[in-house]
Amino acid sequence: MDHLKELENTSVHILREAYANFKNLAMLWSIGKDSTVMLWLARKAFMGHVPFPLVHIDTAYKIPEMIEYRDRLTKEWNLTMVYGQNEKALGEKQTFPDGNVDRITCCKLLKTTALRDTLSGKGKRYRFDHKKGKYRVDPDTDMYTGIIVGVRADEEGSRSKERYFSPRDNENNWDVGDQPPEFWNQYKTDFAPGTHLRIHPLLDWTELNIWEYIKKENIPTVSLYYNQGDGKRYRSLGCYPCTSPIESSAKNVDEIIEELKSGKLKNVAERSGREQDKEDGGGLETLRRDGYM
Amino acid sequence: MSNINQIKKETMNLVIAGHVDHGKSTVIGRMLADTGSLPEGKLDQVKRNCEKNSKPFEYAFLIDALKDEQSQGITIDAARVFFKTEKRNYIILDAPGHIEFLKNMITGAARAECALLVIDAEEGVQENSRRHGYMMSMLGIKQIAVIVNKMDLVDYSQERFENIKKEYSEFLKDIDVKPDEFIPVSAFKGDNIAIRSANMTWYKGVTVLEMLDLFKKEKHTLEQDFRMPFQDVYKFTKFGDSRRVVVGTPTSGKLEIGDEVIFYPSGKKSKVKTIEEFNVEDRKQIKANNHAAFSLEEQIYITRGEMACKVSEKNPNLSTRLMASIFWLGHDPMILKKEYYIKLGTAKVTVRIEKIVKTIDASDLSAKEKTQIERHDVAQCVLKLTKPMAYDIASKLAITSRFVIVDDYEIRGGGIIQEALEDSAKWVRDKVVVRDFKWQKSMISSAKRSEKYNQRPTLVIITGEKDSGKKPLAKALENRLFEDGKIVYFLGIGNVLYGVDADIKNKEEDPKEHIRRLAEIAYIMMDSGAILIVTATMLDQEDLEIIKATVESDKIEVVWMGESVKTDINVDTRILNKEDIEENVGLLKSILEDKGIIFKPW
Numbered sequence: 001m002d003h004l005k006e007l008e009n010t011s012v013h014i015l016r017e018a019y020a021n022f023k024n025l026a027m028l029w030s031i032g033k034d035s036t037v038m039l040w041l042a043r044k045a046f047m048g049h050v051p052f053p054l055v056h057i058d059t060a061y062k063i064p065e066m067i068e069y070r071d072r073l074t075k076e077w078n079l080t081m082v083y084g085q086n087e088k089a090l091g092e093k094q095t096f097p098d099g100n101v102d103r104i105t106c107c108k109l110l111k112t113t114a115l116r117d118t119l120s121g122k123g124k125r126y127r128f129d130h131k132k133g134k135y136r137v138d139p140d141t142d143m144y145t146g147i148i149v150g151v152r153a154d155e156e157g158s159r160s161k162e163r164y165f166s167p168r169d170n171e172n173n174w175d176v177g178d179q180p181p182e183f184w185n186q187y188k189t190d191f192a193p194g195t196h197l198r199i200h201p202l203l204d205w206t207e208l209n210i211w212e213y214i215k216k217e218n219i220p221t222v223s224l225y226y227n228q229g230d231g232k233r234y235r236s237l238g239c240y241p242c243t244s245p246i247e248s249s250a251k252n253v254d255e256i257i258e259e260l261k262s263g264k265l266k267n268v269a270e271r272s273g274r275e276q277d278k279e280d281g282g283g284l285e286t287l288r289r290d291g292y293m
Numbered sequence: 294m295s296n297i298n299q300i301k302k303e304t305m306n307l308v309i310a311g312h313v314d315h316g317k318s319t320v321i322g323r324m325l326a327d328t329g330s331l332p333e334g335k336l337d338q339v340k341r342n343c344e345k346n347s348k349p350f351e352y353a354f355l356i357d358a359l360k361d362e363q364s365q366g367i368t369i370d371a372a373r374v375f376f377k378t379e380k381r382n383y384i385i386l387d388a389p390g391h392i393e394f395l396k397n398m399i400t401g402a403a404r405a406e407c408a409l410l411v412i413d414a415e416e417g418v419q420e421n422s423r424r425h426g427y428m429m430s431m432l433g434i435k436q437i438a439v440i441v442n443k444m445d446l447v448d449y450s451q452e453r454f455e456n457i458k459k460e461y462s463e464f465l466k467d468i469d470v471k472p473d474e475f476i477p478v479s480a481f482k483g484d485n486i487a488i489r490s491a492n493m494t495w496y497k498g499v500t501v502l503e504m505l506d507l508f509k510k511e512k513h514t515l516e517q518d519f520r521m522p523f524q525d526v527y528k529f530t531k532f533g534d535s536r537r538v539v540v541g542t543p544t545s546g547k548l549e550i551g552d553e554v555i556f557y558p559s560g561k562k563s564k565v566k567t568i569e570e571f572n573v574e575d576r577k578q579i580k581a582n583n584h585a586a587f588s589l590e591e592q593i594y595i596t597r598g599e600m601a602c603k604v605s606e607k608n609p610n611l612s613t614r615l616m617a618s619i620f621w622l623g624h625d626p627m628i629l630k631k632e633y634y635i636k637l638g639t640a641k642v643t644v645r646i647e648k649i650v651k652t653i654d655a656s657d658l659s660a661k662e663k664t665q666i667e668r669h670d671v672a673q674c675v676l677k678l679t680k681p682m683a684y685d686i687a688s689k690l691a692i693t694s695r696f697v698i699v700d701d702y703e704i705r706g707g708g709i710i711q712e713a714l715e716d717s718a719k720w721v722r723d724k725v726v727v728r729d730f731k732w733q734k735s736m737i738s739s740a741k742r743s744e745k746y747n748q749r750p751t752l753v754i755i756t757g758e759k760d761s762g763k764k765p766l767a768k769a770l771e772n773r774l775f776e777d778g779k780i781v782y783f784l785g786i787g788n789v790l791y792g793v794d795a796d797i798k799n800k801e802e803d804p805k806e807h808i809r810r811l812a813e814i815a816y817i818m819m820d821s822g823a824i825l826i827v828t829a830t831m832l833d834q835e836d837l838e839i840i841k842a843t844v845e846s847d848k849i850e851v852v853w854m855g856e857s858v859k860t861d862i863n864v865d866t867r868i869l870n871k872e873d874i875e876e877n878v879g880l881l882k883s884i885l886e887d888k889g890i891i892f893k894p895w
Contacts, residue, residue, distance in 0.1 A: 001582065003304040003382070012584035013542045016524045020597055020639070045540075047586065048571045049532045078532060163400070180703050181396040181622060183403030183432070184695045185542075186636050190702040217572060
C-alpha cells in the first residue's frame with residue numbers, strides 16, 4: 001500500500017468515527033488546499049456526500065476568488081454551507097486594514113472570536129439555500145460539539161503536539177501537557193457535557209502529500225495557488241492584507257510538486273507568507289490556545 | 294524535509310525506545326546524518342555552533358536544533374522525524390524515555406511497525422529498558438532490534454556486549470519477545486549505524502540501517518481471517534442516494550463480492566452484493582487496513598459495535614467473561630466493582646473487574662497480589678462485561694484482541710485478551726448460532742410483515758414477585774392491543790412448563806433451560822411478526838441474558854411489577870401500583886407507541 005493510500009485510510013476511518021459519535025458535527029472549510037482535501041476525504045468517507053455542515057469564517061477580507069470558489073463547489077457538490085463573521089468588529093472597524101488594531105488583535109477578532117461564536121451558535125450563522133441560490137440566516141443555533149479541522153502536524157510546533165481527537169473545554173482551552181493517549185485506532189469519542197472535541201483527520205499529512213493527493217484524485221483547487229503568468233502564486237491562503245504571494249513559476253499541480261520536492265521551497269516554511277506568525281514570537285501557539293485553528 | 298516523502302516508496306513507522314540518556318537522540322541524529330536526510334548545511338551549522346561555544350559536538354544537539362527550527366515554523370517535527378534509505382522512507386515516532394510520559398510513549402509506539410531498543414553499554418540494562426521492552430510486546434510490535442550503544446566507552450568490548458545480550462535476552466524471553474538482532478554500536482562515533490565498524494570486527498551481524506531495511510511491512514494480515522469492526526450503515530436518501538452500505542476498516546483478511554458475511558454478536562448474515570467507493574470504479578475486493586463500504590443482498594438490521602466476519606472462516610470468540618492483560622495509565626487506580634467501558638473495534642460495553650489475578654511490575658517482572666491496578670502497573674485480570682462482545686484471543690488474531698478501557702470519558706488503559714472464559718449464556722449462544730445457520734428463511738421479510746401489520750415484533754416481559762398482578766395486567770394489555778387490531782399473544786411461563794418442557798421431569802432441576810425454551814418460542818412468534826407478552830416470576834439478569842442471547846436484544850421491553858426491583862435485572866419500566874389495571878395498560882401502550890413498536894393513531 002502506498003503512503004498516500006495509508007494516509008487516506010486513516011483519515012476516512014477518523015471521519016467515520018467522528019460521524020458515528022457526534023450528533024452536532026461540523027467541518028471547518030477555510031477554502032485552502034488542506035481543508036479542501038479534507039472535504040474530498042469526507043466525500044470518500046460518505047459515498048460522495050457530506051452529511052454535516054461545512055463552516056467558513058468569513059473575515060470579509062478574504063481574496064474574492066476564494067468566496068467565488070466556495071460557492072461554486074457548494075452548488076456542485078450539494079454542500080450544507082454555513083458561514084459566520086464578527087459583524088460587531090467589522091461594523092466598528094476594529095480591524096488591522098482599518099488601521100485601528102494590530103495584526104494579532106485583528107486575527108483574534110475576525111477569526112478566533114467569529115469562530116467561537118459561530119461554533120457555539122451565539123453568533124449569526126448564514127446557510128446557503130440551494131433552492132434560492134443565496135445565503136440566509138440559519139435557524140439552527142445548536143452548538144457544534146465535534147469540529148473537524150484540517151491542521152497538519154508538520155505545519156508548525158504547536159500543531160505537532162495535537163491528537164486526532166482533541167478535547168477542548170467550554171472556554172475552548174487546550175491542555176497541551178496532559179492529553180489523552182491514542183492507540184490501536186481508539187480515540188477520545190466520549191466527552192463531558194459542556195466540552196467539545198476537535199477532530200484532526202489530516203494530522204499525518206505533509207504539504208507535499210496534500211499536493212500529491214490533489215493530483216492523484218484530481219481535486220479542484222483555487223486558481224490563486226498557481227502562477228497566472230506574473231511569476232507569483234499563493235502558497236498559503238488567508239486575508240489579502242496579511243498574505244502575500246511567493247515568487248514562483250509553478251503553473252499547475254505537477255510543477256508545485258516539483259517545486260516542493262527539489263526546488264527552492266524545499267526548506268522554506270509554508271506559512272512564511274503569513275505576517276501574523278512573525279509578530280509576537282510564537283504568536284500562533286498563543287492564538288491556538290485561545291481557540292484559533 | 295518533506296521531499297523524503299515520495300509516494301513511490303513504502304513508508305515504515307519506527308519507534309526508538311530505551312532508558313533516559315542511553316542515547317536515543319544520538320542514534321536518531323546519526324541516522325539522519327548518515328542517510329543525508331538533514332536540511333542543507335544543518336550539520337555544519339550545529340558543528341560550528343559547538344566550536345564557538347567550545348563544547349564537544351553531539352548528534353543529540355542536531356535533534357535539539359531541529360526542534361528549535363520547528364518552533365520557528367520550519368517543517369520539521371519532533372514527534373515525526375523522517376529519513377530514508379535506498380529501500381524506503383521511515384517515520385521515527387517520538388517515544389519519551391521518562392516514565393511520566395508513558396502515555397505519550399504508547400501513543401507514539403502503538404503505531405510503530407518496528408522498534409529499536411537502545412541500551413547503554415556502560416550502564417547496562419535499566420528499569421525503562423525492561424519497561425519499554427514489556428510495553429513493546431504488549432503493544433504488539435513484533436520486529437525489534439536491540440542496540441547496545443556507547444560501545445566506544447567500554448573499549449568495544451565483546452565480553453561487555455555479550456553480557457548485556459545475555460541478560461536482556463533472558464528478560465525478553467520471559468515476556469515472549471524474540472528480538473531480530475543485538476547490534477553493538479557507537480552512535481556518537483558512527484560504528485555500525487550506517488557503516489560497518491572497524492573497531493568491532495568480532496561482530497558479524499548487520500548494521501542498524503541494514504537491520505531496518507530487513508524489517509518487513511506487515512502483509513500477512515491479508516492471510517488472516519476477515520475481521521471488520523462495523524462502523525456504521527449509510528443511507529443518504531436525503532441526497533437522492535438509495536444505496537444502503539455497511540462501512541468500516543477491516544483489520545485483517547479480505548472480502549469479495551458474493552462472499553457470505555456474518556456479524557457478531559448478533560449472528561446475522563447476508564451476502565456481499567456490491568463494493569462501493571467514491572471516485573473509484575469497479576472495486577472487486579476489500580483488503581485489510583483499507584477503508585471499505587459494501588452493500589448486502591439482504592437487508593439486515595445491525596448496530597455499531599458488531600464485527601463483520603466471513604461465514605467460511607473461523608468465527609471470533611463471543612462472551613461476557615474474559616481473561617486479559619491490562620496496562621493502566623490513569624492517575625487513579627483501576628478498582629474492583631467499579632463500572633468502566635471496554636472499547637474493542639467499534640464495540641463499547643460496560644465492564645467490571647471480576648478478579649485481579651496478579652499485577653506485574655513491568656520494570657522487573659515481579660508479580661504482586663494487589664486489590665487494585667495502580668498507574669503504570671500491568672495486571673492480569675478477569676473482566677465481566679454486561680453484554681457479549683466479539684473478539685479474538687491474542688495468540689490467534691492479535692489485532693482484534695486489543696482493547697482500551699475508558700473511565701470518566703478518557704482512555705485510561707489498554708489491554709489484550711488472552712483467553713475466553715465461560716459465561717452463563719454461552720451455552721445458549723452456541724445453540725443460537727447453529728439455529729441461525731440452519732434457519733430456513735421465509736419469502737416474506739420482517740419489514741414486509743411490519744408494514745402489513747402496522748407493528749414491530751416485540752417481546753414484552755412482565756416480571757416481579759409472586760402474585761404482584763403480572764398476569765391480569767398482561768391479559769388486559771393483550772386485550773387492548775387486540776381490540777386495536779394488533780397481532781398480539783399472551784404467554785405465561787406456566788403454559789410452557791407442561792407441554793414444551795414435558796421432558797424435564799423435575800421442574801426445579803433446570804430453570805435456565807425453561808427460560809431458554811420460552812425465549813425460543815418468543816423468537817418464533819416474533820419472527821411471525823407478533824407482539825408477545827410473557828409473564829414470569831422473579832426473573833434475574835442472568836435469565837434476561839439468556840433471553841437476549843436468543844431473541845434480538847433491542848426488541849425486548851422489560852416491565853417490573855412492584856415498588857422495588859427485587860432481583861438484579863435491568864428493567865425498562867416499573868409499575869408501582871397494580872390496582873389500576875386500565876391506567877397501567879394505558880401507560881404500557883403509550884410506551885410501545887413512543888418507541889414506534891405500534892403506531893399512534895391520528
